[in-house]
Structures are given as C-alpha cells and as structure tokens.
Amino acid sequence: MRKATVELVPHPFLKDLLHDFFEKIEYAEILQMIHLDFDRDIKTAIVRCIMRDGYSPEDLPYPPGIEVMDVLKVDGKEAICLMRGKVSDKLKFVYKELDLELVWDQPTYSTSEKLVYTVIGDQPNLKRFFERIRLMGEIKSISCQRASYQHYDVLSCLTNRQRDILIKAKKGGYYDYPRRINADQLAERLGIGKSATVEHLRKAEGRIISHIFSGY
Secondary structure (H helix, E strand, C coil): CEEEEEEEEECHHHHHHHCCHHHHEEEEEEEEEEEEECCCCEEEEEEEEEECCCCCHHHCCCCCCEEEEEEEEEECCEEEEEEEEECCHHHHHHHHHCCCCCEEEEEEEECCCCEEEEEEECHHHHHHHHHHHHHCEEEEEEEEEECCCCCCCHHHHCCHHHHHHHHHHHHHCCCCCCCCCCHHHHHHHHCCCHHHHHHHHHHHHHHHHHHHCCCC
8 A cells, every 4th residue: 555645736716616615714624524425426534634814714605616614723813613515516527536546645735726636545546546646636746655543643743833833844845955045044934033933843853753752
C-alpha cells in the first residue's frame, strides 16, 4: 500500500462551481472523512475552515448543497464543523469516477486556486486515481510514500498558532538546507517580531519531538 498526495490547479469549470463556497472561505481542510456515499453522491466530513476577511463563522451556513450539521469549535476566523455535502450535478461524473478502493487521508484541503488530495491504496487503484483526478484540474505535483499506520496527527500536539507558523516555515524553506529564508524573513512574512517567531518555532519543535518520542 502506498500513500499519495496530489496537488492540482482546478479547471475553470470547477472554479466557477466553487466560487460561492470560496467567496466567504479562504481555506477548507478535511480533518476526517466520516462517510462517502457514492450511490447517493453525498459526503460527510469534519472540516476546518478559515474565513476570509470581513466574514466570520457566524456567516454559516454555506451555499446550497452544503449543510453544516454542527459547529464543533470556533477560534477567531477559524471554525471546525461537521459538514455534509451533496455533490453538484455538474460534478457527479467526476465523483463516480473516484469510486475506487482507496482510503482518504491527510492532508486534504482546498483553496480557490489549489486542490490537494491524499489517498492510500494499492498501485492499480492509485494509477486509476491519478488518471481520473485530472478531470478536476491540472496536476502540479505528486508525492508517494509507503503507507504506515499512525493513530494520531503529529501536529495535533501544537496550538493552532504554532501549527500555522511551523507549516509556513516549512513551505517557505526555513527547514531546507541551505535555508531559503531565515528567521528575519520568516518573521516579516508572518507580520510578527523575530524573537516571537523563533520562540513559536522552538516550542513547536519541542512539542513535536516530545510527542514522537513519548514512551522512550
């Protein structure tokens, strides 16, 4: 079994379909897929949403077809919700094509300009997935690794702020060798001081190391 993460740029037709969704929401991440019903074209998931400036989680519910069953947590512009979505008629043909022997995993998230999906499966099903996911957008990158069972999210030990800063540091190249950005440049991107940036990173790194080596 292999774990594959695919990043796509959505096709124009999909951007149009998602326009209303991303009018209020900047980022939507599936934390846990609860149920996928390919026969009824319905999916239920726990979703982490970050609202756009000028909006708040109180602006729920979302566009028609997406039902917020429960708001589990609100922290500023961030909301964690139990959501159920009915697949649009224009997307049903794609949805049916993805009815494969796969496990949906993390990271799986979307913005108005990017779709990222992570699945676990055997080689034949992953090959079909790569072929069919092209119906949704242009593939920009694919990464694969051997699947391993983990009963926890290693980042779950962090505060939301630590998690966001650590992810931005990683994406910016702070942990590359040689580094693509230094602490000063990272702090400037985050809009906070260098000392605060370094302190957040040290605490986050310490928590992750302690989490990984718990019991040793």
